[in-house]
Amino acid sequence: MDSELVQNLGILVLAGFAGFLVISKVPNTLHTPLMSATNAVHGVVVLAALIVLGQGVDLGVFNDILLVIAIIFGTINVVGGFLVTDRMLGMFKGKPGDKAKKQEETA
Amino acid sequence: MSWIQDPAFINILYIISFSLFIYGLMKLTGPKTAVQGNWIAAAGMGIAVVATLLIRGMSNWWLIALGVVVGTVISIPSAYKVKMTAMPQMVALFNGLGGGAIALISWAQFRDTGGFAEEELSKVIASLFAALVGSISFWGSNVAFGKLQEILPGKPIGLGRLQQPVNLLTFVAAVVCAVAIASGQTSEWWMIGLLVASAILGLMVVLPIGGADMPVVISLLNALTGLSAAAKGIALDNTALIVAGMIVGASGSILTSLMAKAMNRSIPAIVAGGFGGGGTGGGGDTGGEDRHVNSTSAADTAIQMAYAGNVVVVPGYGLAVAQAQHLVKEMSELLEQKGINVSYAIHPVAGRMPGHMNVLLAEADVPYEALKEMDEINSQFGQTDVSLVIGANDVTNPAAETNPDSPIYGMPILKVNQSQSVIVLKRSMSPGFAGIENELYYDPKTAMLFGDAKSSVADIVEELKQL
Numbered sequence: 001m002d003s004e005l006v007q008n009l010g011i012l013v014l015a016g017f018a019g020f021l022v023i024s025k026v027p028n029t030l031h032t033p034l035m036s037a038t039n040a041v042h043g044v045v046v047l048a049a050l051i052v053l054g055q056g057v058d059l060g061v062f063n064d065i066l067l068v069i070a071i072i073f074g075t076i077n078v079v080g081g082f083l084v085t086d087r088m089l090g091m092f093k094g095k096p097g098d099k100a101k102k103q104e105e106t107a
Numbered sequence: 108m109s110w111i112q113d114p115a116f117i118n119i120l121y122i123i124s125f126s127l128f129i130y131g132l133m134k135l136t137g138p139k140t141a142v143q144g145n146w147i148a149a150a151g152m153g154i155a156v157v158a159t160l161l162i163r164g165m166s167n168w169w170l171i172a173l174g175v176v177v178g179t180v181i182s183i184p185s186a187y188k189v190k191m192t193a194m195p196q197m198v199a200l201f202n203g204l205g206g207g208a209i210a211l212i213s214w215a216q217f218r219d220t221g222g223f224a225e226e227e228l229s230k231v232i233a234s235l236f237a238a239l240v241g242s243i244s245f246w247g248s249n250v251a252f253g254k255l256q257e258i259l260p261g262k263p264i265g266l267g268r269l270q271q272p273v274n275l276l277t278f279v280a281a282v283v284c285a286v287a288i289a290s291g292q293t294s295e296w297w298m299i300g301l302l303v304a305s306a307i308l309g310l311m312v313v314l315p316i317g318g319a320d321m322p323v324v325i326s327l328l329n330a331l332t333g334l335s336a337a338a339k340g341i342a343l344d345n346t347a348l349i350v351a352g353m354i355v356g357a358s359g360s361i362l363t364s365l366m367a368k369a370m371n372r373s374i375p376a377i378v379a380g381g382f383g384g385g386g387t388g389g390g391g392d393t394g395g396e397d398r399h400v401n402s403t404s405a406a407d408t409a410i411q412m413a414y415a416g417n418v419v420v421v422p423g424y425g426l427a428v429a430q431a432q433h434l435v436k437e438m439s440e441l442l443e444q445k446g447i448n449v450s451y452a453i454h455p456v457a458g459r460m461p462g463h464m465n466v467l468l469a470e471a472d473v474p475y476e477a478l479k480e481m482d483e484i485n486s487q488f489g490q491t492d493v494s495l496v497i498g499a500n501d502v503t504n505p506a507a508e509t510n511p512d513s514p515i516y517g518m519p520i521l522k523v524n525q526s527q528s529v530i531v532l533k534r535s536m537s538p539g540f541a542g543i544e545n546e547l548y549y550d551p552k553t554a555m556l557f558g559d560a561k562s563s564v565a566d567i568v569e570e571l572k573q574l
Contacts, residue, residue: 002229005341011350012340015125016356020361022354028462029462029478030138031460031462033466034362034462035198035326035362037144037145038333038354039201041354042205043205044155044348045348052215052216053174056166063219066214066215067174068177069174071171073178078152079178080181080183084186089138089141092469093138
């Protein structure tokens with residue numbers, strides 16, 4: 001077993017615990033935005049596509065096509081995921097009709 | 108300026124970026140901080156991408172730009188246009204894209220390295236795991252998308268008794284291909300075999316699962332995509348991928364177990380065979396006799412609520428199907444103007460994915476504070492004068508607590524029957540998708556308001572306006 005692998009496994013396990021702790025604090029109400037945010041986060045696979053495509057020397061057309069599709073998929077995840085989450089979170093509004101009540105009082 | 112291409116510097120950027128992922132998700136505890144948290148995580152992603160592009164020897168810039176531009180152009184309009192009722196489909200599709208990307212990357216890497224010939228065994232195994240799980244997730248998610256989008260029938264499609272042996276065989280076939288590659292086979296057919304077998308497995312596992320189990324399936328596929336990203340991170344020695352993938356894996360796992368618990372179903376049982384359709388026929392011995400059901404009118408409902416102190420609305424997926432969220436909100440406003448407390452009791456599996464109902468109500472401008480989780484609202488039903496059940500069925504069935512013979516026995520429910528009176532908006536007396544008779548409807552304090560949810564609520568609103 002080489003040390004790089006062992007280190008990475010350590011990071012993997014710690015990240016798992018961190019994930020469990022952080023995510024278990026998210027209330028049920030925000031679980032849909034949470035899922036779309038994690039959609040965006042797993043778009044991180046775009047990094048893998050960038051590395052394999054960018055570091056390859058002469059990959060051949062078929063490999064290029066596979067990797068460009070992978071980049072497209074990953075980018076859709078990242079961009080789409082964060083935008084949808086933002087749009088959704090914008091719908092959750094605080095305090096019931098604060099504005100509405102004030103308007104009534106002044107009216 | 109060579110230091111910016113130093114591997115140590117790039118790794119520091121990765122550490123910053125995964126810290127931002129975690130910090131961003133930590134802010135998802137409330138809707139106000141969550142908006143900021145989302146952008147913090149997005150900034151982390153931006154840094155991770157820049158760091159990757161800095162790696163020494165990057166080439167193929169045009170192809171990279173092509174992928175990024177096409178991806179962005181596709182995603183922006185779909186992110187802004189998708190309807191909130193369609194969020195489960197969108198999330199399913201996005202899960203699939205992530206898994207599909209990993210499967211494609213692993214395939215390309217296999218071709219590029221002559222069948223992982225020079226790679227360390229541990230990295231080969233991680234890559235193969237990523238490819239297998241990624242391919243399952245891609246095809247499974249596409250089926251889930253098809254079912255939710257109603258391109259495919261929502262009913263379970265399966266092979267019956269043959270299902271489990273066939274699933275097991277395809278799984279074994281995928282593992283055999285993986286073992287062959289890991290032990291030095293370099294023929295591309297092994298890799299294609301691996302991808303095809305896991306694709307079939309993904310289809311076979313999700314096709315027999317009914318619409319009602321979708322919240323569990325989506326969460327599970329979310330977890331799988333995360334885990335395969337983490338495995339790919341091990342294979343490429345990339346910390347950003349490992350951490351981000353693992354967090355998504357953890358998140359998906361938590362949601363999967365929450366959803367399964369809320370439906371009182373074990374995850375293996377859901378994956379092993381279709382629920383949401385069959386298997387629940389003989390639900391208790393209550394069906395035969397003619398039992399009395401009270402029915403009521405929109406006018407009476409309006410009066411009853413207008414003289415109440417506390418009203419709890421119990422929305423179910425039927426409300427979303429009827430697109431009645433906005434009318435319900437209008438009704439609540441009219442009641443609040445009369446000084447009545449209105450809150451919403453939301454069961455974890457209301458809707459087609461975790462938290463779906465909350466988003467649908469938030470879209471209709473229902474304030475965040477009025478949305479109550481099951482545990483919180485269950486202690487308040489005792490002080491509730493009127494519970495208004497709209498399009499929810501099984502999650503209100505007291506048989507889950509009282510009748511050990513009921514197929515839903517043990518499922519956590521909203522204890523609607525503890526409130527002073529209950530009004531159920533329902534089209535007819537037909538049982539819900541699980542086919543189980545709801546005891547609540549025969550309770551003497553329950554009144555049924557028959558009709559389409561949307562027009563019933565509209566009638567109540569009209570009556571309230573006249574009071």
